[in-house]
Amino acid sequence: MSTFTDPMKGAGVDDAPRQLGASFSSFDLRFLLVLSGIFILSLASSHAYAHKVNMFAYVEGNKVMMEGYFADGNKPMNCDVIVTDPDKNVLVKGLTDHNGKFSFDIPKITDLRIVLNAGMGHRAEFLISRDELSGVSPTVVSEADSKTSEGHNEAPVIGEAATEEAAPSPPGSVSASEAVVRKAVAEANLPLMRAIEELKERAGFANIVGGIGFIFGIVGILFYVKARKMLDGTGSRSSSSTAAK
Amino acid sequence: MHISEGVLSAPVLITGFVGTAVLAAATMRKMDLEEIPKISVITSVFFVSSLIHVPIGVTSVHLILNGLVGVILGWRAFPAVLVGLVLQAILFGHGGVTVIGVNSLMMGGGALVAYIVWQQRYRFSFKRREFIFGALAGATAVGVSGIILALALATTGEAFHAVAGAVLLAHIPIMIIEAGVVGACAEFLSRVKPDILAGQRLAQSASAGPDAAT
Numbered sequence: 001m002s003t004f005t006d007p008m009k010g011a012g013v014d015d016a017p018r019q020l021g022a023s024f025s026s027f028d029l030r031f032l033l034v035l036s037g038i039f040i041l042s043l044a045s046s047h048a049y050a051h052k053v054n055m056f057a058y059v060e061g062n063k064v065m066m067e068g069y070f071a072d073g074n075k076p077m078n079c080d081v082i083v084t085d086p087d088k089n090v091l092v093k094g095l096t097d098h099n100g101k102f103s104f105d106i107p108k109i110t111d112l113r114i115v116l117n118a119g120m121g122h123r124a125e126f127l128i129s130r131d132e133l134s135g136v137s138p139t140v141v142s143e144a145d146s147k148t149s150e151g152h153n154e155a156p157v158i159g160e161a162a163t164e165e166a167a168p169s170p171p172g173s174v175s176a177s178e179a180v181v182r183k184a185v186a187e188a189n190l191p192l193m194r195a196i197e198e199l200k201e202r203a204g205f206a207n208i209v210g211g212i213g214f215i216f217g218i219v220g221i222l223f224y225v226k227a228r229k230m231l232d233g234t235g236s237r238s239s240s241s242t243a244a245k
Numbered sequence: 246m247h248i249s250e251g252v253l254s255a256p257v258l259i260t261g262f263v264g265t266a267v268l269a270a271a272t273m274r275k276m277d278l279e280e281i282p283k284i285s286v287i288t289s290v291f292f293v294s295s296l297i298h299v300p301i302g303v304t305s306v307h308l309i310l311n312g313l314v315g316v317i318l319g320w321r322a323f324p325a326v327l328v329g330l331v332l333q334a335i336l337f338g339h340g341g342v343t344v345i346g347v348n349s350l351m352m353g354g355g356a357l358v359a360y361i362v363w364q365q366r367y368r369f370s371f372k373r374r375e376f377i378f379g380a381l382a383g384a385t386a387v388g389v390s391g392i393i394l395a396l397a398l399a400t401t402g403e404a405f406h407a408v409a410g411a412v413l414l415a416h417i418p419i420m421i422i423e424a425g426v427v428g429a430c431a432e433f434l435s436r437v438k439p440d441i442l443a444g445q446r447l448a449q450s451a452s453a454g455p456d457a458a459t
Binding site: 052053115117119120121122123124125207208210211212214215216218219222223226 | 246247248249250251252278281282285288289292293296328332333336337338339394397398408411412415
């Protein structure tokens with residue numbers, strides 16, 4: 001970059017008040033390096049993300065638990081949560097608690113779209129697919145049900161009223177033992193899920209450098225186009241009248 | 246300040262893109278070769294600035310610096326903000342691709358107003374003029390962006406006054422910080438390298454936009 005040749009010379013024009021090569025390599029580059037250095041150093045030591053609201057949700061028994069959090073660790077309190085089905089019908093409405101959490105009973109077995117509105121234009125959404133709600137395909141659920149109806153219900157029943165057994169399979173109903181296992185698995189996975197969500201959100205160091213690289217790439221292309229124009233003699237003869245488009 | 250995807254309706258998003266296209270075209274006219282490095286440097290600064298968190302008590306705010314972009318680049322601030330926001334949307338998921346138009350109007354509008362405020366400094370002459378006007382420009386940029394944000398959200402049926410009040414209240418600390426940062430930068434640059442600032446009246450000023458003086 002320091003050996004940037006002045007396109008003016010090629011075009012035989014030397015009335016430019018400031019040499020492009022000089023201005024680019026001396027001050028601007030230094031200025032940029034210092035600033036980028038400061039920024040990147042400060043990023044390396046802090047959370048590299050802005051006030052973005054995130055959320056994730058998981059199924060536990062016949063409840064859906066959701067949790068929202070801002071990228072800087074704050075919790076969205078008293079924020080609107082709206083749950084809709086694929087046809088945009090509102091199934092559940094509610095507010096997050098002071099921990100940014102909200103839970104609701106599964107309204108029906110369908111793909112659920114959970115939208116968290118944290119105000120000021122911040123919004124996050126999360127999809128829970130049908131399969132997650134039943135955990136297993138409907139046929140398997142009925143099999144499990146037929147097993148329980150033979151009468152082994154010692155395990156504590158999670159999220160299932162015993163009276164419902166005679167009724168046609170209610171939303172999210174699974175056998176007791178299965179419910180226990182699923183709850184345990186969900187709890188065990190929770191930290192993992194959180195970590196994955198946060199990883200997704202984190203602006204990586206590489207992205208920052210990449211962004212700055214992008215900007216320089218655009219500059220390079222602009223310079224290339226301009227230089228070509230000048231060398232071809234199609235551009236203007238002065239340094240200040242070709243419009244960058 | 247970014248509006249997330251899915252908040253605004255399609256007509257508002259389209260209006261945002263149209264407005265952004267018009268402003269970008271208008272502010273990129275007659276761009277000098279020599280301006281490009283400066284614009285790129287400031288674009289990089291703006292792109293990274295929103296990732297820097299300043300802890301304030303229990304919460305934290307991040308710098309916006311669209312005022313600084315306006316003070317240094319003048320009318321060229323708009324394309325700089327646009328490029329910065331596009332990259333933030335693509336690389337960090339701030340806002341999102343559909344909202345780039347509206348978000349650019351929001352942040353870029355603030356930057357352009359900051360430049361207009363900054364240009365008023367020639368009407369006065371007192372000590373530390375650059376600091377005062379830089380600070381005013383920095384705070385104004387954030388305030389204007391907040392008002393545009395409230396306007397955009399008002400289209401979703403939220404009450405404009407309530408949203409604008411909440412947004413401006415939430416951004417008071419950042420306005421104060423930005424005022425300090427932009428003021429200090431403006432003062433420092435006016436002493437060290439005055440011709441980098443937008444609309445600086447100097448004999449060898451070769452990098453003012455289409456409007457060397459207001």
